[in-house]
Amino acid sequence: MYFDRTHISDDELRAFYKALLYPRLVEEKMLLLLRQGKVSKWFSGIGQEAIAVGATLALDQDEWILPLHRNLGVFTTRQMPLQQLFHQWQGSPLGYSKGRERSFHFGSRAHHIFGMISHLGPQLSVADGIALALQLEGEGKVALAFTGEGGTSEGEFHEALNVAAVWGLPVIFLIENNGYGLSTPVREQFRCEQLVDKAAGYGIRGMRIDGNNILEVYHAVQEAKRHALQEQQPVLIEAMTFRMRGHEEASGTKYVPPALLEYWAQRDPILHFEQFLQYLNLFDASLRESLKQEIDLDIQAALHEPVHAFNLDDELADMYAPAPAPLAPAGAVSEKRFIDAIADALQQAMSLHPELILMGQDIAEYGGAFKITEGLVALYGKERVRNTPLCESAIIGAGLGLSVMGYRSMVEMQFADFVSCGFNQIVNNLARIHYRWGQNANVVIRLPAGAGVGAGPFHSQSNEAWFTHTPGLKVVYPATPEDAKGLLLAALADPNPVLFFEHKALYRSISGPVPDAPYTIEIGKAKVLLDGDELSIITYGAGVHWALEYAQLHEDLSIHILDLRSLQPLDYNAIREAVAATGKVLILHEATLTGGFGGEIAAWIAEHCFHLLDAPVMRCASLDTPVPFAAELEGHFLAKSRLHECVQKLVKY
Structure with a gap:
């Protein structure tokens, strides 16, 4: 040699x-x-x-x-x-x-x-x-x-x-x-x-x-x-x-x-x-x-060194790095579409966090599949607004690498369906790294999700339950423009990995008042939208608008509507209060029934709020099939088509 x-x-x-x-x-x-x-x-x-x-x-x-x-x-x-x-x-x-x-x-x-x-x-x-x-x-x-x-x-x-x-x-x-x-x-x-x-x-x-x-x-x-x-x-x-x-x-x-x-x-x-x-x-x-x-x-x-005993508080405390305190809204308010509120949040976050890097397929000059990042590359340059190859897993991993160096990153999936290609990085690397050795993962993954737009089985999934099962992730699913902006700014400021679901059907169909200045909404806090005493609907995402529409069409019912907004961590106090308000609970979500996140909520209510119930906890969800393409098939697939039936069954119990 x-x-x-x-x-x-x-x-x-x-x-x-x-x-x-x-x-x-x-x-x-x-x-x-x-x-x-x-x-x-x-x-x-x-x-x-x-x-x-x-x-x-x-x-x-x-x-x-x-x-x-x-x-x-x-x-x-x-x-x-x-x-x-x-x-x-x-x-x-x-x-x-x-x-x-x-x-x-x-x-x-x-x-x-x-x-x-x-x-x-x-x-x-x-x-x-x-x-x-x-x-x-x-x-x-x-x-x-x-x-x-x-x-x-x-x-x-x-x-x-x-x-x-x-x-x-x-x-x-x-x-x-x-x-x-x-x-x-x-x-x-x-x-x-x-x-x-x-x-x-x-x-x-x-x-x-x-x-x-x-x-x-x-x-x-x-x-x-x-x-x-x-x-x-x-x-x-x-x-x-x-x-x-x-x-x-x-x-x-x-x-x-x-x-x-x-x-x-x-x-x-x-x-x-x-x-x-x-x-x-x-x-x-x-x-x-x-x-x-x-x-x-x-x-x-x-x-010969002594070994410390197990401490439950330490184990749970190390799941997440401490998040910054919420930033209250202040100043003028403007009417914005859901999609514009998200774009507004991204642009303000780029100014607030000079270390923030945006990555995704076609997000630079093209502006992304839904044009949410349009114009950002002109403002912040291609070093910070980066087109990526079709390498979902590598880009998520690169986001973690940036985090190691003190950067923040936003990774845009063109559709939530494609996140399966980066599943390993999310559930085995990002989610567990702070618990394992105290390393932050300042990575937000934006996920355009949901059906109702005729996009078929591979562009329409509601796959949030894949991630709510994984300790260490935060999972956010806003339903209004105000929440979309405040929660996205909170996610981008958070030192933990956040899966941020955006319902595609809401992008241009929903508008609402949104503060112009930057603000954040605490991740993990639900919001009461209607205060009723006959029936509680616990929901999130598009389900929020289905529930509100139903309540408007059935003013004879006093419906309590709770928008979860965040699925991980979950606001158990708000859920308990929703149960106590009416004694009858319907959990509504767009995802398919079997293995849907509603099952976790129902189980928690049965275990912790049984004495408050006047009827079994019921679930209204989409069919246990892939999302069909044809409009008529998709309409019958969605949970919305069975909402009236589920409400009436619960009311009559």
């Missing part, structure tokens, strides 16, 4: 060796503790240390790295205290994720390390967002994201590379090609001769290197950084290596031919670097023993 020590001093070589040896010795200790039952699981990176260590050494301390679960060398080279790392591996509350995550599924802002999730692709898109922020700030820095050869088969890999290439982002994608995805060899994972060839498909530079040679890794990452910054283009590196142990310790390596293990054992990165240092008379034979003693002392100290 040839080592190119160009521009590397003797002292740096010694430091490189220490950085390379240390994670190996920590791993050996962890494997012993695993057998003793003092840690529960371990993903080994033995044989791959040169990649993590070399790449980390090649970057500045304040350049973000997005590692995976075999990259212990990233954490140790960034000098994260072993005692706290060990607490993390134990699942102790003293670890980086307070016992909420396993092994390396955590991040640390202080060390510029972003925590992975088990779904391997999303890291790459988050790196895009971090790199975008660095580019906007002119920092002269890069982001580096790791993936494995198996991860290159995931759609997110292709989306992330495409977005980075199209936007010209200074990001390095580093593939650790270690031969196997659990037990599946590379010949069953891809057909190309080498993974680096994929770079050409995106018009970016690719490099293939020996991942077991720490100096080759170091020089390659330095060169990739130089190229990324000079050319403002991403770089793909394929580092060839081998996983010497199982995917995790329980799986073993029986599926690996013994001759292959022996071949790679002879290419051990530490063994070869030691031989190189011996040749240069720089090898310190005592270092191994002194590091072992240091590791033992740190582990013993960690083992």
